[in-house]
């Protein structure tokens with residue numbers, strides 16, 4: 001059961017993201033059920049923006065589990081979409097769906113089957129290893145656990161960056177692999193300010209990759225004011241949130 005605080009979370013995007021939300025308020029065949037603060041939403045939002053797909057942005061608070069939203073995603077997690085009346089969820093599945101469905105838009109996966117499979121391998125690495133290390137580091141309270149999480153985060157990031165051809169994972173083509181990690185790179189400052197993360201711990205192409213992600217127009221257009229994220233992540237930093245992610249991390253289970 002989510003707490004009172006989560007149910008009453010600041011309920012709309014701010015900054016650049018607010019303008020983007022406004023620009024996508026008209027009815028459309030594709031309804032994007034989103035929560036402004038959610039990094040998983042951010043993944044799919046980036047795919048929609050990069051591919052310049054027409055969509056209607058609909059803000060939901062996933063902690064409230066309202067019936068209208070549960071009808072779209074019975075798990076009650078954002079993001080989800082309804083497309084021509086049919087519903088789908090899971091950020092990475094949604095991104096693959098957008099890639100398959102909107103073939104006339106800019107491709108976010110390479111043509112070659114082997115290269116596509118290799119992209120999926122690294123998406124899997126980022127989704128399973130890097131993302132969970134990020135949440136573990138954020139939620140850890142004792143210093144030794146924070147260090148342990150941070151080391152794991154740095155190692156999984158370095159392993160990934162060794163595969164980045166530069167400037168992007170595939171070289172010149174920006175892809176779903178870059179999109180998979182971008183929302184957490186954007187939020188990395190939380191770990192810098194509260195968990196001792198430093199660019200020097202990673203080295204290699206990290207500073208340049210991080211800079212390019214933060215400057216990417218799709219990332220800027222979908223980002224709210226930094227202060228809002230700082231407020232939102234307090235409950236993770238104090239390990240007080242009752243989100244499904246936080247509960248999985250506490251229980252040592254895979255992320256939902």
Ligand SMILES: N[C@@H](CCC(=O)N[C@@H](CS)C(=O)NCC(=O)O)C(=O)O
Nearest residue numbers: 038040062077078090091243244256
């Ligand atoms: N694996 C899911 C995770 C989605 C997820 O956990 N979203 C969070 C918001 S960031 C959520 O809906 N939380 C509601 C809850 O924990 O009850 C995905 O990639 O889409």
